[in-house]
Amino acid sequence: MKFFIDTANLDQIKEAQDLGVLDGVTTNPSLMAKEGITGRENILQHYKDICEIVDGDVSAEVVATDFDGIVKEGKELAELHPQIVVKVPMIKEGIKAIRYFSENDIRTNCTLVFSAGQALLAAKAGATYVSPFLGRLDDISTDGLQLIADIRLIYDNYGFETQILAASIRHTMHVVNCAKLGADVMTGPLSSIDGLLKHPLTDSGLEKFLQDAKSFQ
Numbered sequence: 778m779k780f781f782i783d784t785a786n787l788d789q790i791k792e793a794q795d796l797g798v799l800d801g802v803t804t805n806p807s808l809m810a811k812e813g814i815t816g817r818e819n820i821l822q823h824y825k826d827i828c829e830i831v832d833g834d835v836s837a838e839v840v841a842t843d844f845d846g847i848v849k850e851g852k853e854l855a856e857l858h859p860q861i862v863v864k865v866p867m868i869k870e871g872i873k874a875i876r877y878f879s880e881n882d883i884r885t886n887c888t889l890v891f892s893a894g895q896a897l898l899a900a901k902a903g904a905t906y907v908s909p910f911l912g913r914l915d916d917i918s919t920d921g922l923q924l925i926a927d928i929r930l931i932y933d934n935y936g937f938e939t940q941i942l943a944a945s946i947r948h949t950m951h952v953v954n955c956a957k958l959g960a961d962v963m964t965g966p967l968s969s970i971d972g973l974l975k976h977p978l979t980d981s982g983l984e985k986f987l988q989d990a991k992s993f994q
């Protein structure tokens with residue numbers, strides 16, 4: 778399972794990269810705005826800065842919603858760095874653009890996916906990644922994990938190569954459950970990765986070992 782971090786914060790990206798388990802980064806316009814990154818040139822530079830920190834794929838989202846606009850913006854993003862994956866919303870024009878990108882060797886991440894039917898369409902169009910937002914489904918009392926399981930079943934039935942990128946991850950149990958269901962990738966905040974480290978028996982066990990080790994000195 779690949780671990781992506783879902784942030785545009787360079788310090789957090791560096792911290793996750795330093796842990797040695799980071800496979801990529803996802804961003805979206807809200808995450809860029811949260812970091813105060815505004816203006817086209819600054820945004821493009823920020824994507825390049827992220828690519829310099831991580832070795833893996835970096836999703837950069839288009840804001841155009843018409844086919845020509847998505848293609849123009851996506852090409853500009855893809856040309857920034859070989860690690861860039863163009864993030865395209867799950868709308869009709871987006872699906873047409875994903876088909877175009879897939880035929881022109883530009884990798885894509887189909888975002889804002891909330892149903893198995895949408896995920897099927899993204900795979901048919903040739904998306905590299907599909908991003909089902911499980912946390913946002915859980916927020917409205919709908920089982921986000923069931924969606925991950927349904928997409929896994931459908932993709933395996935037909936051998937689709939589109940990777941399931943479990944997005945809108947909120948906590949460590951989302952990560953563990955997505956791993957159990959066979960999601961190819963998870964993207965979440967740094968806390969969802971750091972949380973995997975924690976167990977009280979590890980802490981108390983280490984404390985005892987260190988105490989007993991003092992007798993060796």
Ligand code: E4P
Pocket residue numbers: 783803804805888908910912913944945946964
């Ligand atoms: C996915 O790529 C999105 O950036 C993200 O996971 C959305 O998460 P949120 O629901 O916590 O905003």
